[in-house]
Amino acid sequence: MSIGSGTFCGLVIMNSRQEKTIITKNKMLWILACQASVILPHVIRIPFWLTLFCLLIGAWGYSAVAGRFKYPSRITLVLLVILSSAAIGYYYKTLIGQDAGVSLLITMMSLKLLEIKKHRDVLLFIFLGYFLVVTNFLFTQSILMAIYMFTVSIGLTSTLIMLSRHDKQLHLKENIKLATVITLQALPVMLALFILFPRLPSPLWAMPEDATRAITGISDSMSPGSISEISKSDAVAFRVSFKKEPPSNSLLYWRGPVLGKFNGTTWSKGNFYSRKNTNDIITLNSPVNYTITMEPHNQNWLFALDVVSRLPAGSHLNHAYSLISDQKITETKQFKMGSHTNYIIDQTLSRRDKHKYLNMPDGFNPQTTAWARQLLNTYNSQSEIINAVLKHIKDQPFKYTLTPPLLGKDSVDDFFFRTRSGFCEHYAGSFTYLMRQLGIPSRVVLGYQGGEYNKLGDYLIVRQSDAHAWTEVWLGNKGWVRIDPTFAVAPERVEQGIDAALPGRQTSGIFFRNSNPLLRSLALYWDNVNYKWHQWVLGYDANKQSSLLDKLGINTSNWEDIAISILVTIGSLFVIIALWLSIQKRKPKTDSTSRNYKKFCSRLKRLGYERQDHEGPTDFANRVIKERHDLKNDIEIITRFYIQLRYGRNPPDDLLKHFRNRVTHFKPAKNIT
Amino acid sequence: MGKLADKLSTRRLTGPEPEPVVLSRKRIYILPTGYGVLFSIILLIMLIGSINYNNSLGFALTFLMGSITMISMLHIHRNLSGIEIKSGTTHSVFNGENITYPFTINNSNKKNKYSIVIEKSPDNIIIDIPANSAISTHFDIPSDKRGHTRIGRIKIFTDYPIGLFHAWSWIIPDNHCIVYPTPENNAPPPDFETQGTGNLLSSKKGQDEYYGLRQYQHGDPVKHIAWKQTARSNEILTKQFTGSGGQTLWLEWDTTDTMSLEHKLSRLCRWVLDCERNGINYGLRIPGNNISPGNGHRHRHVCLSALALFAV
Numbered sequence: 008m009s010i011g012s013g014t015f016c017g018l019v020i021m022n023s024r025q026e027k028t029i030i031t032k033n034k035m036l037w038i039l040a041c042q043a044s045v046i047l048p049h050v051i052r053i054p055f056w057l058t059l060f061c062l063l064i065g066a067w068g069y070s071a072v073a074g075r076f077k078y079p080s081r082i083t084l085v086l087l088v089i090l091s092s093a094a095i096g097y098y099y100k101t102l103i104g105q106d107a108g109v110s111l112l113i114t115m116m117s118l119k120l121l122e123i124k125k126h127r128d129v130l131l132f133i134f135l136g137y138f139l140v141v142t143n144f145l146f147t148q149s150i151l152m153a154i155y156m157f158t159v160s161i162g163l164t165s166t167l168i169m170l171s172r173h174d175k176q177l178h179l180k181e182n183i184k185l186a187t188v189i190t191l192q193a194l195p196v197m198l199a200l201f202i203l204f205p206r207l208p209s210p211l212w213a214m215p216e217d218a219t220r221a222i223t224g225i226s227d228s229m230s231p232g233s234i235s236e237i238s239k240s241d242a243v244a245f246r247v248s249f250k251k252e253p254p255s256n257s258l259l260y261w262r263g264p265v266l267g268k269f270n271g272t273t274w275s276k277g278n279f280y281s282r283k284n285t286n287d288i289i290t291l292n293s294p295v296n297y298t299i300t301m302e303p304h305n306q307n308w309l310f311a312l313d314v315v316s317r318l319p320a321g322s323h324l325n326h327a328y329s330l331i332s333d334q335k336i337t338e339t340k341q342f343k344m345g346s347h348t349n350y351i352i353d354q355t356l357s358r359r360d361k362h363k364y365l366n367m368p369d370g371f372n373p374q375t376t377a378w379a380r381q382l383l384n385t386y387n388s389q390s391e392i393i394n395a396v397l398k399h400i401k402d403q404p405f406k407y408t409l410t411p412p413l414l415g416k417d418s419v420d421d422f423f424f425r426t427r428s429g430f431c432e433h434y435a436g437s438f439t440y441l442m443r444q445l446g447i448p449s450r451v452v453l454g455y456q457g458g459e460y461n462k463l464g465d466y467l468i469v470r471q472s473d474a475h476a477w478t479e480v481w482l483g484n485k486g487w488v489r490i491d492p493t494f495a496v497a498p499e500r501v502e503q504g505i506d507a508a509l510p511g512r513q514t515s516g517i518f519f520r521n522s523n524p525l526l527r528s529l530a531l532y533w534d535n536v537n538y539k540w541h542q543w544v545l546g547y548d549a550n551k552q553s554s555l556l557d558k559l560g561i562n563t564s565n566w567e568d569i570a571i572s573i574l575v576t577i578g579s580l581f582v583i584i585a586l587w588l589s590i591q592k593r594k595p596k597t598d599s600t601s602r603n604y605k606k607f608c609s610r611l612k613r614l615g616y617e618r619q620d621h622e623g624p625t626d627f628a629n630r631v632i633k634e635r636h637d638l639k640n641d642i643e644i645i646t647r648f649y650i651q652l653r654y655g656r657n658p659p660d661d662l663l664k665h666f667r668n669r670v671t672h673f674k675p676a677k678n679i680t
Numbered sequence: 681m682g683k684l685a686d687k688l689s690t691r692r693l694t695g696p697e698p699e700p701v702v703l704s705r706k707r708i709y710i711l712p713t714g715y716g717v718l719f720s721i722i723l724l725i726m727l728i729g730s731i732n733y734n735n736s737l738g739f740a741l742t743f744l745m746g747s748i749t750m751i752s753m754l755h756i757h758r759n760l761s762g763i764e765i766k767s768g769t770t771h772s773v774f775n776g777e778n779i780t781y782p783f784t785i786n787n788s789n790k791k792n793k794y795s796i797v798i799e800k801s802p803d804n805i806i807i808d809i810p811a812n813s814a815i816s817t818h819f820d821i822p823s824d825k826r827g828h829t830r831i832g833r834i835k836i837f838t839d840y841p842i843g844l845f846h847a848w849s850w851i852i853p854d855n856h857c858i859v860y861p862t863p864e865n866n867a868p869p870p871d872f873e874t875q876g877t878g879n880l881l882s883s884k885k886g887q888d889e890y891y892g893l894r895q896y897q898h899g900d901p902v903k904h905i906a907w908k909q910t911a912r913s914n915e916i917l918t919k920q921f922t923g924s925g926g927q928t929l930w931l932e933w934d935t936t937d938t939m940s941l942e943h944k945l946s947r948l949c950r951w952v953l954d955c956e957r958n959g960i961n962y963g964l965r966i967p968g969n970n971i972s973p974g975n976g977h978r979h980r981h982v983c984l985s986a987l988a989l990f991a992v
Contacts, residue, residue, distance in 0.1 A: 130843065131718075134715075134719055137726075137745060141741050145735060153737055156737075164842065168840075168841045170843055171795060171840045171842060189752060189842075193747035193750070196747035196751065200739075200746070201740055204739070207734070210734065211731060211732045546736075547736055548734060577750075581750070588754055
């Protein structure tokens with residue numbers, strides 16, 4: 008079998024079928040680059056030895072393709088599969104679930120490298136690659152990760168293109184370009200599917216347990232140091248969009264878990280099991296409506312403006328009016344709710360609960376007990392006592408600091424009489440303890456206080472550094488009343504936020520909140536983009552979909568409507584793209600090179616030298632030169648340029664310009680001069 | 681499924697069409713490859729996962745991959761459509777030799793065509809065709825039967841760009857040739873003795889009589905080339921004689937009557953070639969066909985064709 012050439016012979020390939028699909032070293036390098044870029048984001052999650060294993064396997068695969076090392080035998084390969092699976096099973100204690108599953112996929116994808124000889128061996132490898140790209144989104148869905156992963160998928164698609172080409176060259180640039188073009192053409196179709204494909208309000212089946220992992224955030228207990236630890240992080244806890252004007256900063260208490268039990272060092276939830284109802288709340292002002300976008304914290308509780316009076320779907324109030332979600336928050340999720348900032352809760356308290364809220368371990372903090380007795384003797388009413396204590400904290404040299412000295416066994420005594428310095432958990436914990444000593448039922452409330460307003464996006468960012476703890480005391484008819492002892496020592500904490508109270512504080516965030524104004528506004532801008540991303544891309548769920556589609560006039564409750572709109576949209580997008588492609592196809596536009604050469608030929612034709620169909624440029628030139636020696640120079644140069652432009656490898660960039668120039672100035676005289 | 685697809689896609693093929701055959705929308709078929717089916721299963725798993733975890737980016741990537749797969753159908757179609765195929769001349773061969781089928785594939789589109797496979801089972805040719813250009817190539821097709829032979833249908837397909845789809849088209853080139861019988865090896869020479877005077881015609885008493893010039897034809901004896909005249913003109917010329925070599929020979933069907941039909945044809949074929957090589961004027965008499973004596977390329981073709989087409 009042989010191939011002669013017609014008018015062009017630039018890209019002719021002549022190979023038998025067996026040769027053409029062999030993976031060359033160059034191709035293998037590109038495949039390894041794909042492997043590396045797919046695995047890279049997983050590296051922080053998988054055990055170190057697995058990364059090393061993948062690297063070794065990659066090196067082996069490459070040497071095998073390069074012929075420097077043998078391919079493993081069937082048995083070796085099976086052994087490798089078994090051994091690596093066993094190692095992963097041993098490491099994770101399971102082979103199912105996200106982490107172990109991803110590790111297994113990575114191992115299988117890497118081991119596939121040892122089987123690569125021909126093009127078709129790579130296809131499965133690429134499919135596994137796509138799959139791993141998707142699994143990465145189970146762990147993070149940030150904008151940057153999305154951009155990275157979509158870039159990787161273009162790379163994988165260009166590999167598919169490489170595999171469908173039957174020659175030994177890599178054609179890297181061409182393939183990446185085509186992959187990008189196809190991806191861009193696919194984007195509108197993807198967008199249509201993304202918007203229209205019906206979203207389910209609940210998962211198909213329960214998620215495996217390890218979908219949740221430890222993330223910094225408020226926990227359901229409090230011991231000295233626990234909040235100040237959280238407070239070091241600038242990570243976003245949640246974002247809030249208010250429907251109308253946001254309440255003033257000093258009212259922004261975001262209620263979280265309520266702790267009713269103290270064991271001498273740690274406050275915890277205690278044994279309370281009842282549930283409350285929004286009807287139990289006596290509201291005294293108009294409601295504040297808002298939407299909270301929670302970042303995942305792998306807990307059930309939600310944070311709501313104190314106190315929540317309109318619950319989002321899929322949630323309830325616990326005994327202490329903390330908002331509890333039916334499902335753990337394992338991914339960024341939105342909740343629409345309403346709150347009243349002026350309210351009365353629990354005008355009555357059962358004897359049993361009262362007892363629980365007064366309970367303290369015996370044998371701790373004798374000094375505080377004595378002080379309580381003294382206070383009880385001095386003042387008549389509960390409110391007088393409370394004011395006196397707050398005044399004491401305010402007047403005495405108490406200090407608000409993230410790094411207080413360590414407290415001993417009698418931690419409350421130490422705090423009130425010795426160190427006199429601490430963070431909100433010290434103030435709230437000690438104050439609550441003292442209240443109990445005074446016979447006032449009291450409890451600690453954990454949550455966040457304040458937040459930073461992002462004017463760009465018109466929303467409030469609440470960060471981990473805004474974590475806070477305060478006290479609630481039960482005052483009979485007034486119900487539970489919020490008292491924030493931190494306010495007594497550092498009012499600016501509540502009025503202006505943590506940065507005002509603790510200037511020069513170091514946090515772990517990338518953008519320090521008290522850095523220069525430009526960085527700060529950039530940070531806010533970026534946060535706004537992120538927020539929109541969460542709201543519209545990641546948070547696009549069944550609710551958002553139905554409200555958006557309703558606006559477009561598509562009835563989401565009717566699946567036929569949805570199916571028809573999907574088909575119509577995608578069908579018309581297809582027609583548009585197909586038309587576009589066929590327009591490109593039909594216009595065989597001659598390029599500048601041929602146009603100019605034609606011009607050259609037509610000028611020679613006027614002299615009586617017509618280029619015959621069978622004549623190549625050189626033959627033609629020679630024929631003319633034979634009779635027109637005077638034109639030899641011009642004809643030779645133009646012909647040489649033309650051949651170089653048309654058939655040459657990498658003609659210089661300015662060659663076309665010179666060629667055009669030459670042709671334009673080629674004005675041969677009719678007769679030999 | 682491949683067989684069924686072949687059957688269905690060749691249903692409309694009735695016979696040769698006027699050339700060049702242009703691969704148009706109506707004659708291009710597209711089906712997913714096995715890997716395409718596998719990939720759609722993987723996409724389905726990805727979709728179920730995304731639904732279950734309500735993972736927006738999972739949805740996005742799954743839909744993107746699905747859309748890319750769909751869009752690739754348009755690209756694979758574009759890669760195949762607009763290809764033009766034109767057959768060249770197929771020359772006659774002896775049975776057992778390869779028929780050379782030359783053809784030209786033209787891409788009149790602005791876009792290059794990649795990895796186009798032209799398959800004439802079991803052979804195939806894989807080419808890239810640059811924009812606005814044509815490539816000439818050929819197939820060598822083994823012959824196994826004397827007589828009229830058609831080239832038969834040719835499949836043109838591609839998996840480009842992403843290998844998840846297979847687009848193909850069939851063409852039946854308007855092209856055929858005559859396959860002569862296999863010349864017998866070591867055949868005895870035609871028996872002059874038994875032919876007698878009635879069969880062995882000697883014209884003009886054995887004198888070669890020059891009667892003119894004609895254009896050289898393949899197979900003309902070299903010694904008959906008119907060198908002087910050839911040097912003066914652009915063409916090679918051959919001298920024509922009546923009764924070249926002074927003999928005229930009738931190749932008779934009946935002289936070979938003890939053999940099988942194919943063997944007879946084979947032997948007659950060999951004799952035709954021998955006579956031709958030796959510049960002997962020869963005629964052929966086979967049942968239903970009587971070819972008067974002559975010589976030269978055309979005569980040879982007439983005789984061999986008569987043998988090739990005998991009783992088929």
